[in-house]
Amino acid sequence: MALHKLTLRELSDTFGKGEVTAAEIVRAYTLRINQVEPKVKAYISQIKDAAMVQAEALDQKLKGWRRTMPLMGMPLAIKDNICTQGVLTTCASRMLATFVPPYDATAIARLRGQSYLLLGKTNLDEFAMGSSTENSAFGPSRNPWNLSAVPGGSSGGSAAAVAADECVAALGSDTGGSIRQPAACCGVVGLKPTYGRVSRYGLVAFASSLDQIGPITKDVADAAMLLNVIAGHDAWDSTSANLPVPDYTKALKKKDVKKLRIGVPREYFAEGLDPEVEQAVMAAVEELKTLGGEIKDVALPTTNAAVATYYLIATAEASSNLARYDGVKYGLRSKQNKTLLEMYMKTRQEGFGPEVKRRIMLGTYALSAGYYDAYYAKAQAARTLIRQDFEAAFCEVDLIVTPVMPTPAFKLGEKSEDPLQMYLSDIYTISVNLAGNPAISIPCGFSKTGLPIGLQLIGRPFEEETVLRGAYAYEQATDWHKKRSTVR
C-alpha cells in the first residue's frame, strides 16, 4: 500500500482501524520526501526523526486502545510562519533563521491535542509577502506539476508538499490569497476560513486584520476534517469569533447544490483573464448548474479598488508588525555596531529581503503624518465599500464563483522583477480578505501545458459549511482532484 497516496480521510480511517502504525506512516513519508524533496524544495526544516520518535511513542501508548481522534498519527506539514514549540520557525527570513519559539500557535496546540505528527515546516515568501515563494531567504520551491513553474505563494511550500505527496495535509496562511492561489497553482484544495474563525495566536503577523490560518489538502473532505480541529474561539486572540463550531464534515452529506443561488461577478471576467482559465471556470459554473444550482449575475463594483486598497492596509499593518525585528531580543543582530541606530539599521538591512523592505517602506509612508488621511484612511473607507459589495451580493446569492488567479502558475523568475505584475496575480483573492469572508480554491481543470487551474467559491461570513458543500458537490461530479502530479 502506497500510504503517501492516501487522502487524510483515507489514512485516518486506515490508522483508526489499526491497519497501519504511526511509525509505518512516518517511514512511508520519509521515503517519499527523500525521493521528491530535492526537486520540489517544499520544506525549510524537516523533522522526520523527531516525527519518528513521536510516532513510536504514539504506537506504544495506543497498544490495545482505540484510536479515536481523526488527526491522531496524521503526518502534516506546517507553513513556517506558524509557531511550533521547540521547532525552528523562520518565516523564510534571515531575520528569524535561528528562531525557535517557546510556544505553539493555538492551531498547532489543537493539532497536538489530537497527537498529530509534524513532518516539517514549509517554505513561503518571506513573512508571507509574495505570490510565488520566490521571496524566500532559503530559495524558491517548485511546482510539482512542472518544476520550472512556481508553486504560487505565499504558502507555496505547503501547497507543493501536499501536491507532491510529501505530507498528507498542510496548514497555510492567507492574507491576500496565500492559501488559495498556491492551492490553485498546485492542483490541491485550499480553504481560507472567515476572518476570526481560526485563532491567529502564534501565526507570525504580516497584516493582522487580514491574516487567517487555513488547511491545504488533497480534497474537500480533508479540508473539512482539518478545519474541524483548528477552528474555534481562542481567549488569546481577541479577534477570534466566539461562535460555536459546527462539524464541517456534515456539510458534505449532500452531493448537490440544489436550492443554492450561485453568483458570477462580471467584474472578475474582464481584461487580464487568461482564456484557458476563463473556459475552465465557466465550464465549472455550468457543472454547478447541472448539479441544481441557480446561476445568477452579481455585481461587485468596487473590485477595481481592491489591489490598491489591499497594498495600503496590508503594508501599513506590516510596517508596524515587523518593527519588533530590531536585533534586541531574538533573531538576527548585525555584528559590530557602534550605535543603537546603526544596530537597528544594519540588522534590518541584512535581515529583510527586498520585497519585505519594499512593503515596510510603502506602509510607513501610508501611515506618515500628512499622508495618513490620503492613504490609510482612504483605504479603510474603500475596504468598507468592498465589504458592502459582498454584503449586497450575498443578499441575492448563497455562493459566489470566480477564478482564483488570472493565469495558471507562471515560470520561476517570470514576474520576480515586476512587483506590480506579481501583485496582480492576487486580484481575484484579495477582495475576500478585505471583506473577511470564507473562500475555497479547488481544482477545475488544466491548461494545455498541463498546469492546474483553480476555482474559487466564496461564502457569507462563518458559512464555511455552504462553501464546503458547493466545493464537495463539484468535486464529486468531476475527476480533477484525482489527478496527481507526476513528480517522482
Add this chain to the structure above:
Amino acid sequence: MNNAGQAYEVVIGLEVHAQLLTKSKMFCACGADFGLPANTQTCPVCLGMPGTLPVINRMAVEMAVRAGLALNCAIRSKNRFARKNYFYPDLPKGYQISQYEAPICENGVVEVPVGEGRKPIRIRRAHLEEDAGKNVHDGDNRAVSLVDLNRAGTPLLEIVTEPDMGSADEVVAYLKMLRDILMYLDVCDGNMEQGSLRCEPNLSLRPVGQQAFGTKVEMKNINSFKFVKDAIEYEIKRQTKVLNEGGKIQQETRLWDVDKGVTATMRSKEEAHDYRYFPDPDLVPLDLAQDWIDDLRRTLPELPEARQKRFVTDYGLPDYDAGVLTTSKALADYFEACVTLHNQPKIVSNWVMGELLRELNNAGCSAASSPVSPERLVSLLQLVDKGTISLKVARDIFPEVYSGAAGGKTPEQIVKEKGLTQVSDEGALEKIIDEVMAKNPAQVAQYRSGKDTVLGFFVGQVMKASGGKANPGKVNELLKKKLAG
C-alpha cells in the same frame, strides 16, 4: 529688542501617567510587581515575540472608568486602542499600544483649592496604555546596555489636563488632589519616587492680556512634589529671561536635572517622532455596557473632598483636622474606625494627627499598615477617659504601645506593670499636698496674700512628687481647698 518689565501670564498643562494597581499586565497574564530580578516577570506576549497577541485586561478598563468618573469625565463607551510606533530597546514590539482618537475618558474637571477659593482644572482626556521596559546601562562596562522588560506592558492611565494652571502652586495643588483621588479609588498607589505616578508639565508664557498661547516646553524626569515646584519655578524664570532679552522660546522637551536644579534640552521639535498612530488591528474596539458604567458610578467610594466636608459637619472637626485626616483613604478610614469605638471625634483626631501620625511618618508607614489597631488606640484613650491614667502618662507610653503593638502588650498591661495607674484617692493625694506645702512655706504665704498664679507651681510640684500619676483635676481641687487654709 529688550522686553524687560513686560508682565507674563504663565500657562501650564499637565500629563500624568498613573500606573494602575492591577494584578496582571495590560495585555498579558504576567504580574505587575516592582523590584523582581530582571526579566523574570515576562512572557512571550510582553516580550513581543513573533505571533503573540494582546488581550485587554478587564480590571484595567474598570479602573480607568472609575478614575474617569471620579474626575467627572464623560466615559466613551465605544473606545479603541491604537499603536504608537517608534523604535527603542525597551519597547519590545516596536510600538506601544495606547489610545489615540477614541480615549476611554474625556472632558472632565476637578476643583482644586487655590488660596481661599477653588479653581476648576479641566481634564482633556484620560486614556489607557502599556508601559515600556527599562534600559540598564552597565556602570563598569559602558559598552554594554541591558534591557529589563519586567515593567513592559504594565497598565498606565495617562491623564491630560487643559492648560488651566498658572503657577507651580496650582500644579502642586492639582497633582495632590489627583493623587488623593486615585489613591482613594485604589487604582494607583501614588508613589512618585517609584514612578507609579509620573508627571510631565508643559509650560508657556504669554504677555498679560494676549489671547494666543506662547511656545510651550515639555518637562520630564520629575518624581516628587518638590521637584514639580522647583522645575516649574525654574522654567518660568528661564523663559521670562529669554523673552525679556528679546529671545524666542524653542519648542522642545527639557529634562529636570535634580542635582543642578535646572532644566536642560532633551530633544527639540525637529527631533520629535512621527508616531504613525493607527488603530490596533489585534484588538477589537471596546464597547462598554452603559449598565456596567452606571454600576461603577454607583459604587464609587466617597472621594477626599466630600469626606473632608463630612468630617466637618458630622464630627464637628475644624477644617484643618478634616483636611489632614482625609489626605489618605487609609488614615481617614483609621480615624472613622476609632470614632466608631470611641465617640469623641476631636480627642481621636488629636491623637491620630499627633502621636499616631508622628510615629507612622517616622517609620515611613501608611495608616493601612499601622502596627497599632484602632481598637488598641481606643483602649488607651479609654484609660484616660476613665481616669485610670493621666493624659501625660498616656502620651508617655504611646511609643511603647506603638512599637510593641504587634503581638505586644495592651495599654492596660503596660500601665499595670509600670504602676502608672493615676492616683485619685483623696487621702493619698492630701498626704502629698501636705508634704509639698510643708516644703514651700514662702509660696504658701504668697498664695494666701492673694497671688493666685502660684497655684500652677503647686500643681506642678504635686504632679512631680507623684511621679506624674496624680489625677490633675483632683489635685487642683484639693490644693485650692488646702491653700485656702
